Amino acid sequence: MLEARLVATAPAPLDPVRADPPVVTGSLLIQRGDTELAAADLAGRWPPRQFPAPWPRLFGTVAVSPAGDLAVFAGVHALRAVDAGGGLRWELRHGCWSAAACDLAHVSFAEYAGDTGHVYAGRGSVAFSPDGRRLWAHVRSGAHDEQWLVVDPADGTVLARAATGTAGSASAPVPHPDPAFMGLTVDEEPPSLWGHVDGGELRVRRFDAGVLLAATPSGAHLLATDAGQGTLTLHRAADGLPVGRLRADAAVPALPGEDQVCWDVEAAAPWDDAAVAGTEDFTGPVRHWLVALPAMTVRGRIDYPFPVAGPARPATPGRWWTLAPDGAAVHVWTLDRGPDV
Incomplete structure (x- = not known):
């Protein structure tokens, strides 16, 4: 992780x-x-x-x-x-x-x-x-x-x-x-x-994008998902052309007892080369994933030091935020990214 x-x-x-x-x-x-x-x-x-x-x-x-x-x-x-x-x-x-x-x-x-x-x-x-x-x-x-x-x-x-x-x-x-x-x-x-x-x-x-999620820090790309939340799509901001797609069911394992995986309707793009996107997991803990851009591949699951709630949402460049489970606070996060992250 x-x-x-x-x-x-x-x-x-x-x-x-x-x-x-x-x-x-x-x-x-x-x-x-x-x-x-x-x-x-x-x-x-x-x-x-x-x-x-x-x-x-x-x-x-x-x-x-x-x-x-x-x-x-x-x-x-x-x-x-x-x-x-x-x-x-x-x-x-x-x-x-x-x-x-x-x-x-x-x-x-x-x-x-x-x-x-x-x-x-x-x-x-x-x-x-x-x-x-x-x-x-x-x-x-x-x-x-x-x-x-x-x-x-x-x-x-x-x-x-x-x-x-x-x-x-x-x-x-x-x-x-x-x-x-x-x-x-x-x-x-x-x-x-x-x-x-x-x-x-x-x-x-x-x-043709159901939900716009975030713009990358440079503004060159837009992250989106479809209305059914099955696919993440990366679009060029200049002309809207899709340049990459990532199906949730092909990239992320379903939770035990669940038969499908869907992306959240909110996500963050803290870096030009990586996004933080969650999957809708109503019966289990929050699962957020680092997605490489523009390759649209999952680099790994993000681990938090304590419980958080809801989707990953955009903050400032290099950062995203989550909500506390009781709604009484927000937490701002980053990753110490090495050459392979």
């Missing part, structure tokens, strides 16, 4: 009983509660802080700027930007994510807080570019079609937009080292979207 080396452990800033599990985005630790969002910089560049939440956590997603000075909440009816002092920076209203096809321009959360169609509405997503100068947002228009926006986070100005051609209930962005690019998975179904903003134009390429 390959021995994972612990880089850092960070406790969850909010009580896991009343908040979502903490997550790491780059070097940021964020955790969403119903009334607040807690954020901390694992690199120690700024002190921990909290942002007041405009609506409970069931009603959308959120992103925090790399500098920690702005949180953008993506809700059922609007994007709302809140600064580090708790003040409203800007709001950008959009069509409703409710499956009930709500056509009302709700001004406040109180107007739809108890409506079942809104409680169980779909959701878009938001993500900052690595330099913090762009915000990418997946929203619905007033006509209920879905759009991808590139927004100036300073004032909420829409810099570019494009139709996604999707009809989803959830989405997940995949950042790229180049701030002009972003990936987007909608409902874990193909096609995945790859966006490139150039001036006021957003060009979107579609390629």
Whole structure:
């Protein structure tokens, strides 16, 4: 086995009983509660802080700027930007994510807080570019079609937009080292979207990948899996061309009593020549594997010094993170890689 080396452990800033599990985005630790969002910089560049939440956590997603000075909440009816002092920076209203096809321009959360169609509405997503100068947002228009926006986070100005051609209930962005690019998975179904903003134009390429997982540190490749999670695929970022595949059932042994092996729907690509991908093992311990890129071969199973939970997820280059089994902390890891690792 390959021995994972612990880089850092960070406790969850909010009580896991009343908040979502903490997550790491780059070097940021964020955790969403119903009334607040807690954020901390694992690199120690700024002190921990909290942002007041405009609506409970069931009603959308959120992103925090790399500098920690702005949180953008993506809700059922609007994007709302809140600064580090708790003040409203800007709001950008959009069509409703409710499956009930709500056509009302709700001004406040109180107007739809108890409506079942809104409680169980779909959701878009938001993500900052690595330099913090762009915000990418997946929203619905007033006509209920879905759009991808590139927004100036300073004032909420829409810099570019494009139709996604999707009809989803959830989405997940995949950042790229180049701030002009972003990936987007909608409902874990193909096609995945790859966006490139150039001036006021957003060009979107579609390629046949169910779930985008991560970009390599150089940005040259994208790791993905299919909707059935049977195959890992490495794509060239420049044109989306698949350059390597790895079937789970051919590379990883099934657990006793199990008849198939599936990849997790999250993974990390900490190095240009290696990824850390897990298999969905509901009845046994977490199993994470080091996958050589672009050869797409398993180099070995990763061993942790204590129990961890869930998939391997991207952190900063050379590192990935996992969740503690009780959800009360995150652990950041690396490998001391020799010539054969």
